[in-house]
Amino acid sequence: MMAGILTGLVGNDAHGTPMALERGKAVVVFFSWSPDGNMRFAAETIARRLSAEVFEIRAAKPYSSDFRTCTREARPECQAKTLRPIQPLKGLDLGKHEVVFVGTPNWWGTMAPPVRTWVTQNREGLKGKAVCVFQTHGGGGMQRVGRDFAELLPESTVLPPAAFLGASVRSGVRELERFVEERIAVRGTD
Ligand SMILES: Cc1cc2nc3c(=O)[nH]c(=O)nc-3n(C[C@H](O)[C@H](O)[C@H](O)COP(=O)(O)O)c2cc1C
Numbered sequence: 001m002m003a004g005i006l007t008g009l010v011g012n013d014a015h016g017t018p019m020a021l022e023r024g025k026a027v028v029v030f031f032s033w034s035p036d037g038n039m040r041f042a043a044e045t046i047a048r049r050l051s052a053e054v055f056e057i058r059a060a061k062p063y064s065s066d067f068r069t070c071t072r073e074a075r076p077e078c079q080a081k082t083l084r085p086i087q088p089l090k091g092l093d094l095g096k097h098e099v100v101f102v103g104t105p106n107w108w109g110t111m112a113p114p115v116r117t118w119v120t121q122n123r124e125g126l127k128g129k130a131v132c133v134f135q136t137h138g139g140g141g142m143q144r145v146g147r148d149f150a151e152l153l154p155e156s157t158v159l160p161p162a163a164f165l166g167a168s169v170r171s172g173v174r175e176l177e178r179f180v181e182e183r184i185a186v187r188g189t190d
Pocket residue numbers: 031032033034035036037038039040067070071072074075105106107108109110136137138139140141165166167
C-alpha cells in the first residue's frame with residue numbers, strides 16, 4: 001500500500017503515488033501557540049480537505065503568552081528534547097486510523113516540545129502507520145523538523161514532510177490542499 005511513497009524526504013513535493021484511503025481513516029493532530037494560530041489554520045484546512053477529525057495538543061502548563069518569554073522558556077526544552085507534559089487528548093483512538101497528520105510550529109529548528117511529548121507517548125499507537133508531518137515556520141523552513149520526526153518514529157512510515165511559512169499560510173490554502181492531495185486520496189471526497 002505504501003508503494004511509491006518515499007520516506008524521510010524533506011521538502012514540499014511528495015513525488016509518489018498518493019495513498020488511497022477510506023474516509024475516516026485519517027486524523028489530524030496539531031499544536032499551535034501564537035494568537036495568529038498559523039498551525040491551527042493549517043491543521044483545520046488539512047482536516048477539512050480530508051474530511052478528518054482534528055485534535056489539539058495542549059501543554060499541561062501553558063507557555064507564556066509573551067513571545068520573548070515563550071522563546072526563552074522553549075529554547076532549553078527544544079535543545080534538550082525535553083518532554084514537556086501535555087493534557088490528555090480526549091476522544092482520539094489511533095487504532096481507527098491508518099494515516100496520522102501531525103502539525104507543529106517550528107520551534108528552535110525542531111518540533112514544539114508538546115508535540116515531541118505526544119509523539120513519544122504514542123509511538124506504539126503510531127507503529128506501522130503513515131505519519132504525515134507538516135509545520136509552519138517564521139522563515140527558517142524545514143530545519144530539523146522532518147528529520148526529528150523520522151528519528152522518533154523508526155517503525156512508522158514518515159511521509160515526505162512539508163513546511164509552510166506561517167505569515168502567509170492563510171493565502172496558501174491551495175498549497176495546503178495540494179500537500180494532502182499529493183500524499184492521500186480519500187475515496188469519495190474528490
Ligand atoms: C518559541 C518559538 C520558537 C520559534 N523558533 C523558530 C525557528 O527556529 N525557526 C522558524 O522559522 N520559526 C520559529 N518560530 C516561529 C514559528 O514557527 C511561526 O511563527 C509559526 O508559524 C507559529 O505557529 P502558530 O501560530 O501556530 O503558533 C518560533 C516561534 C516560537 C514561539
